[in-house]
Amino acid sequence: MQRNGGGVGAGGQPWVLRRVRLTWLSFMLFFILVFFPLIAHYYLTTIDEAGGPDKHIFGPRPGGELCEAKHVQDLCRIRESVSEELLQLEAKRQELNGEIARLNLRIEACKRSIDSAKQDLLQLKNVISQTEHSYKELMAQNQPKLSLPVRLLPDKEDPGLPPPKSARSCRLRSCFDYGRCPLTSGFPVYVYDTGSYPWGDYLDPLVKQAFAASVKSNIYVTDNPSIACLYLVLVGELQESSSSPLQSPSELEKQLKALPYWRSDGHNHVLVHLSRKSMTQNFLYNVSTGRAAVAQSTFFEQQYREGFDLVVSPLVHALSEPNFLEVPPQVPVKRKYLFTFQGERVESLRSSLQETPPQSFEEEMEGDPPADYDDRIIGTLKAVQDSHLDQVLVEFTCKNPRPKREERLEVLKASTFALVIAPGDGQLVASAGCGMRLFEALEVGAIPVLLGDHTRLPYHQFIRWSEAVIIVPKPRVTELHFLLRSLSDNDMLAMRRQGRFLWETYFSTSENVLSTILASIRTSIQVPAAPIKEEPAHEIPHKAGKLAGTDANLADNGDLDLGPVETEPPYASPRFLRNFTYTAADTYRAWNRAPGPFHLFPHTPLDPVLPSEAKFLGSGTGFRPIGGGTGGSGKEFQAALGGNVPREQFTVVMLTYEREEVLMNSLERLNGLPYLNKVVVVWNSPKPPSDDLLWPDIGLPIVVVRTEKNSLNNRFLPWDAVETEAILSIDDDAHLRHDEIMFGFRVWREARDRIVGFPGRYHAWDINHQSWLYNSNYSCELSMVLTGAAFFHKYYAYLYSYVMPQAIRDMVDEYINCEDIAMNFLVSHITRKPPIKVTSRWTFRCPGCPQALSHDDSHFHERHKCINFFVKVYGYMPLLYTQFRVDSVLFKTRLPHDKTKCFKFI
Template sequence: MVSVCAHFFLTRAVGESSLVQERHLLLDPSDPMVDLSGLKCDSARSRVQELLSIKASVLNELRDLEQHRQQLQESIASATNRVESLRQEEARIRTELDRLKTSVEQALLTQREVFEKNMPQIVAPKRITATSLDDVPLPPPSPHASSRCRMHSCFDYSRCSLLSGFPVYTYDLDSQRGSDLEAFVKITVSQALGYNSLVTPDPSRACVFVALLGEGAGGAAEGDRADVESTLHSLSHWNGDGRNHVLLNLGRTFYSHNIFEGVNTGRAMIVQSHFNSHSFRPGFDLVSPPLLGLPGGDLWKDLPPIVPAKRKYLMSYQGELPRLRNHLEKKEGDDTRETDDTERTLPSNPYLREEITLVGELTKLERTHTDDRFFLRFTCQGGGGYGDLEEWRICETEDDRTQVLRDSTFALVLAPPSPLQASTVMLQARVFEAIKLGAVPVILGNHIQLPLSETIDWRKIAIVLPKARVTELHFLLRSVSDGDVLLMRRQARVVWERFLGSTQVLMDSILAVLRQRLNIPPLPPPLEPSPSVFNASFMPLKTDANILDPDTDENLGPIEPPFPSPAFTRNYTGPLLQAYELWNTHAADPFLLHPARPTDPPAPTEAKFSGSALGFRPIASGAGGSGKEFSESLGGNWPREQFTIVMLTYEREQVLLNSLARLYGLPYLNKVIVVWNSPRPPAEDLRWPDIKVPIQVVRAERNSLNNRFLPYSEIDTDAVLSVDDDAHLRHDEIVFGFRVWREERDRIVGFPGRYHAWDLNYAGWLYNSNYSCELSMVLTGAAFFHKYYSTMYSHSMPQAIRDKVDEYVNCEDIAMNFLVSHITRKPPVKVTSRWTFRCPGCPVSLSEDDSHFTERHACINFFSQVYGYNPLLNTQYRVDSVLFKTRLPHDKQKCFKFI
């Protein structure tokens, strides 16, 4: 038996002293082992109470210590996070400080350049035109002086300042004497001249005066010289000798004739298809094709594709020399005729005898033992002709000739028998029809003059041979590769569409040739107005564009105030030094003076260190380097520059604002142009992020994807970055793409690549967006291109393509890739491995629609039809950052860390 006190102390002694145990200690008084007599021990009870009090105090202290320990651990974790945050902030501030130092250094360098070099402000040239006081007296021409006229002896330069823009005055045909012209010629030429920006209604300011003359609708008889001279002297600004006058004799029929034969035209220049070798004045007169085309508009609809290279016939010809008809018919009817009889029937004219020999050699081609087929006809069905013509007439109907030429790889063109005939209407008509229908002209007779040959290089379009080469003709044609055939055919199509194919382009080309002859720069291209979407009195709300999580912590370049790209620095030298390229490359545009072209040549690399350092920013002042040195300067072969972002948007304001905010602190950014494609203006309570560069929100006249490529007047830089409003590009990717574009200025440089594939089942083109090792397009939802292409897209590209973009509300990016590849014959450049974009939370885009890919298939095939071929080129080339995966020493930095 144990007493209660003894049991309690025993329990405490063996360690059963927890509160839980004490709380559950139950004593049963009926238990015989419990002695309740021990309850009377007061001293023991007092001791227990004391121990319980001590225990409670210790427990409280332990609880306080545990709580304090937890607080200390939380403080240590918070301090650790704070230290890490401060380290990151220190790195960010250090990077920002480096960028600011670089920006200050660049600003000081720019300031020194301004003061030391005294840079002039370069703008488009201001026009300085003539007045009536600029009429310089010239000695009267002698009776035969007009046949010896050249620009230096018969042209009055005083009326044509280099800054005049070449103003042209055209005589009113209705009030002009002798204006009984064929209706089509009269109307279309008047309309074409009316649309030309060079034409001025003020004759006192004019550089040249244009008068249209020619036979009437019925083909007036030749030889009324007195009437022609009377008409010329009746011109109100003839000034006695016709100085600075351009006389147009543009016939539309094969029987048009030279109305100026034997006429004293004074000091006037003549433009027509008829010229004898003694009457044509090189560098003064101009050979033109007859007006066989449409008045204007898109010219591609009636043209065949340029592929395949080889067609049904290797060469074709349909024509007749009237004076040889009888001889050729007799020879074809009786091949066994004795040689002596044949010799007796030959004409006495040596030139005609040569033509018979020529025809004999050509006829042998149809009996060739090769697989080549020829279609050669030297007599016309039905006989007749245009009188006793001394040249090869054109046979058959236009439809018949069209079908034969569409089936011909080469088209034979026989020059007139007499070498005294430099150009005739029928000769020019044959060349015109051949290049229109894709048959490469083969001209036998190297004494002739071809249209606008002063500027157009016909060696890239036609094969011109002396007639003595006829025996080697078949060998020569077989040696022309498919690639060269396609190259000549493509060049011919470009020349036909741009310079010869319609009355409008022909008149524009004639005036452009005359302007270039005087070395007068053309007028600048029209710019698209950039009206703000906001009212003049409305001030949009702004907010700080604080980006909590920057994409990278790299120093990507200096933050500089916006400055424009140099413009119009080659007002005179550009058209002068690149005249050939302006007329004879696929970027043929001699009609406008662009602020800059992507083909402008760079200076030699040492020029930036030897006298021409203005604007150049070589890396480490020329010492080179990576990482830090690389980020501080643009380097490269071009002076410093910036780029403009053009962002198209339609009614998704928050997505737009987020994209704009991410541009904060982007180096080399000049400004952002937001093209507001919605008819509904933005909400007035929108808070536009302050990204430290101007944001111009431009109101679009209508909802069109073509608005992405308009040459807006607010674009002050050569480089344009076209970006979708939902595209998320990191700063280092943008700067890297910009640096790459600076070395590929004539190409599209961007991120998402696509390609066109051949449909094996339906023999057509397909658009493909799958990942591929080969691509042919870079989408303009994230791509750099030169502003020059905006002008070409909006004003030179066939209107049918822009209409198709509006019809589908799709394919504008494909259209731009077609245009640039057609002009440059180069594929785009893809940078980095990025293939597409993710925009969490963005509304469904147009590309998610089921019809999106079907429309893009159709676009590629339609655009190929318009161009006559598919200009897209495949490439397996991709540009990535130098040293990205290269291990560098600890004291060096990579050019870009993450790409």
């Protein structure tokens, strides 16, 4: 057994002996180097002074001869031995140092390997955790996974319905055959050809032509009557002619029963009477229509079947479409007149503003006392006019027996409010004349004031008319002036804006009128709307042979992880989860908010959000809370998206035009970006990419889409290749760090209905010219976020491409500019909220890129023109100002050493 300090060295000798030898050698070396020169010098000096006979021996000799002296030879041998051993020790030392360096390199490599293995293990744990989570969600999920369902069509055989007690008691539940309209039928509608029934030749030519054009463009119309859910029959408006075949109700009943698909009682039929004049016929009053519903603008109480028949709008614009640029602006709020009214005196009010009752109606109304409010209305309105407290215009005697519509509109354009007096006869529940005056006021932005609360306005089951029309009972006419003066500017503008939306969406064109009739029936029977179309992405083949590197912008991020890179496969957003909710439970919002009830969207940014505890108590499907619900500021935050909605990814949509090198560099910078689903490159050039162009391999699909023409509107087409709700619209020369993108994505998830991005801009008021200017200077207030680097919901791509007025897209094509301004206008118009700017980014610079169009002076002049043109189209300025910017939580905050900021540089 060895003692302490014992052991054997590398040469096989004990460590003690080796130490002694090294000590002796060190002493001898010291002696030789210090004392030997001194001794030799002293000895030579002494012999020289003695002058002995051997002086020549110690004279000038070669240096080697000195060692021939016997008493010096031993010292020389010792010196040579020590020198040789020192050389050997130095070589050994260098060898040992080299071995140590090699071992250190191996240690570092092992450490890196261990760290990499830990990361791989962590990623595998994340994959296993996500897989287990998804499996548990799949096993515990009670709700079926929904998508666009398979279309089911009705059987050809009609099973028949039990007859109702009477035609007057018809309701949908008793007179409508739901079996012909399955929820997934797609709502096929068959329209009778007007030439197939006797009175078709006597229809008003303008009405017939407008109806035919609307039918041709409607997506629900089918040529196959055997699969139809609904059957439409145009019964009016008839020409003013005594030769009409409908001289008696019995004759019309006979002709209706002769329709080929009437099936004895007319169930699932709708008789449509479109009025083009305020003085219209009501020839269906005494006609027994069986189980067929009636859609017209004039109804008497004994005729109208609540919840079954439809009060529709008059056909104001039969063939010509309104010019939105001629519609007066919504601002200023107050116009020349506080309110206006033009109509006949009270004794003829019932006959001129409303309709004359049918022949048999006077006998039915005998003994019904007439209302006495018409006298009070005239007296009160004249008193307000004579008081001169406000400028009003009241005319109860028409200067022209048949005033032109243009003359009435000119007066309404100068009116803040427009009075519409409901029928004096309480039995007249809907009137074409009343509807005509109502829609003329909505068209030019005069807020309608309806005197009389017994009137049924068009589609009153779905439209919340109180948001656009002031409905006042006739006994309150004496307080009308006070009521109108008490409204704030904010309320009046909100009502005017809502009225403009209702008019544009439901009543402005014949196509809208027909679509609204069908939408009201479809909504009543709870059949979802047809899904909105997507733009097919015609791919351009390309070769991916260039391995993308890591973004150099992230080289100094240290231990900052932004999320799973290789652990999360592409994940598309769920689609059509609310197929039936839009119709069954969200009817109010669908009908009273843009874009209306005409389309079914795969997803919207307005879907309801669960309360926080629901994700832990029974409704956790798809959620990935941070730290499993405990939160966290470091790795816990980086490992999960958290938030209030389930996990998701985003799609990069990049518009490019003949800048291949710039594009390739931008695509390479996306390598390793977490939560990226795919990249859609919109190739806006008619010339295809170069054949030898190698595209970077970023580990995710890059879809190159061919466009029909060079248009900036292509940036916002709803491509079917985009499978996520979130879209990151980015220019091909924009430089964004990964942490900036991830931060913007997280912020957008909390503000899904808004544009969230980086470069902010401002719409400024030009006092001298009383118009708007586009401002790109730095400002503490902004109103736009440019879509060259911004997140937005795919929902707005549908609205931009298919719902937004075509005039705006045409101007974008004309100037090859302003598409980003148009998108900001649209989103602010829909939400009435400003965009959200994130981080301190204000602009982007691309070193070496070709000069952008924005550097041209004409670019800004065109943008000034765009803003003012868009304001004319919308009727007001929808952009709103905001004075705040979003930065990361814990930004510039001191944290403990064991914690990490959410984002290091944001």
